[in-house]
Amino acid sequence: MPKAFEITSLVKDFGNVKAINDLTLSVDEGQVFGLLGPNGSGKSTLMKIMIGLVRPTSGSVQIFGKDPQSDPTGVRKMVGYVPESPRLYDFLTAREYLDFVGDLYGIPLEQKKERIEHFLEAFELKGREDEMLGGFSQGMKQKVIITGALIHRPKLLIMDEPLNGLDPRSAKIVKDLLHKLAGEGVTTIFSTHVLEIAQAICDRVAIMYKGALLSEGNVNDLKKMAGMPGSSLEDVFLKLTGIDDVRAVVEELAR
Numbered sequence: 001m002p003k004a005f006e007i008t009s010l011v012k013d014f015g016n017v018k019a020i021n022d023l024t025l026s027v028d029e030g031q032v033f034g035l036l037g038p039n040g041s042g043k044s045t046l047m048k049i050m051i052g053l054v055r056p057t058s059g060s061v062q063i064f065g066k067d068p069q070s071d072p073t074g075v076r077k078m079v080g081y082v083p084e085s086p087r088l089y090d091f092l093t094a095r096e097y098l099d100f101v102g103d104l105y106g107i108p109l110e111q112k113k114e115r116i117e118h119f120l121e122a123f124e125l126k127g128r129e130d131e132m133l134g135g136f137s138q139g140m141k142q143k144v145i146i147t148g149a150l151i152h153r154p155k156l157l158i159m160d161e162p163l164n165g166l167d168p169r170s171a172k173i174v175k176d177l178l179h180k181l182a183g184e185g186v187t188t189i190f191s192t193h194v195l196e197i198a199q200a201i202c203d204r205v206a207i208m209y210k211g212a213l214l215s216e217g218n219v220n221d222l223k224k225m226a227g228m229p230g231s232s233l234e235d236v237f238l239k240l241t242g243i244d245d246v247r248a249v250v251e252e253l254a255r
């Protein structure tokens with residue numbers, strides 16, 4: 001199976017903090033890959049390195065054979081990225097923003113119009129597209145960001161907590177879309193703290209901890225690894241990341 005990306009012995013230091021600690025991971029084309037891990041475990045840093053926004057300290061990253069440091073434009077043409085804390089231009093309307101993103105990717109006019117129209121309708125933003133983004137709710141902004149990330153039909157989607165702020169209907173649309181795109185060969189790597197989402201839509205999941213991969217596999221493999229067949233991904237997650245004393249912590253906090 002051809003690989004969408006291959007990451008080898010990746011390290012990223014921020015001063016004394018090892019955000020990524022000797023991480024090796026490759027994902028086949030057409031897979032939906034979920035990245036789990038506690039706060040600060042390195043998920044966002046990994047994704048920023050993949051898109052070329054952060055320079056690794058050492059190690060190698062290949063996105064369809066291209067290095068995001070030496071060929072950032074080549075990589076970005078193939079990739080759609082949903083950042084963790086997206087910034088939008090408050091004084092652009094949704095349509096102006098999406099037009100702008102479409103033009104950056106050089107999408108022909110008719111195609112661009114058609115795709116924007118489809119997304120606006122699917123996300124129930126039709127009728128609001130000529131309002132300024134500064135007045136959009138959090139979830140509405142997230143829908144615009146996701147649309148912008150998909151508009152050039154990327155082969156790889158890198159999405160940092162993409163379902164954040166989306167209502168159940170819109171979250172379902174995105175989940176089903178990722179699934180459908182996977183059938184067309186599109187690869188997705190996304191991070192989430194919602195374990196049910198990972199369980200429901202991922203072919204494979206990895207649990208990150210302190211910049212390294214604690215384990216990787218399909219959901220059932222992970223359960224077996226944690227030695228708890230029949231348990232939920234949440235149990236596995238808590239066990240693997242060593243946070244099985246949650247009850248004690250809560251009791252202490254409630255005193």
Ligand SMILES: Nc1ncnc2c1ncn2[C@@H]1O[C@H](COP(=O)(O)OP(=O)(O)OP(=O)(O)O)[C@@H](O)[C@H]1O
Pocket residue numbers: 014017018019037038039040041042043044045046084
């Ligand atoms: N620009 C930066 N400067 C200094 N330290 C950073 C920087 N970016 C990330 N870090 C550190 O790297 C580590 C990993 O951060 P990262 O944002 O990748 O975690 P995360 O897994 O995405 O967490 P969360 O679940 O909270 O989003 C943290 O210790 C963080 O403080």
Ligand SMILES: [Mg+2]
Pocket residue numbers: 043044045084160
């Ligand atoms: Mg993050």
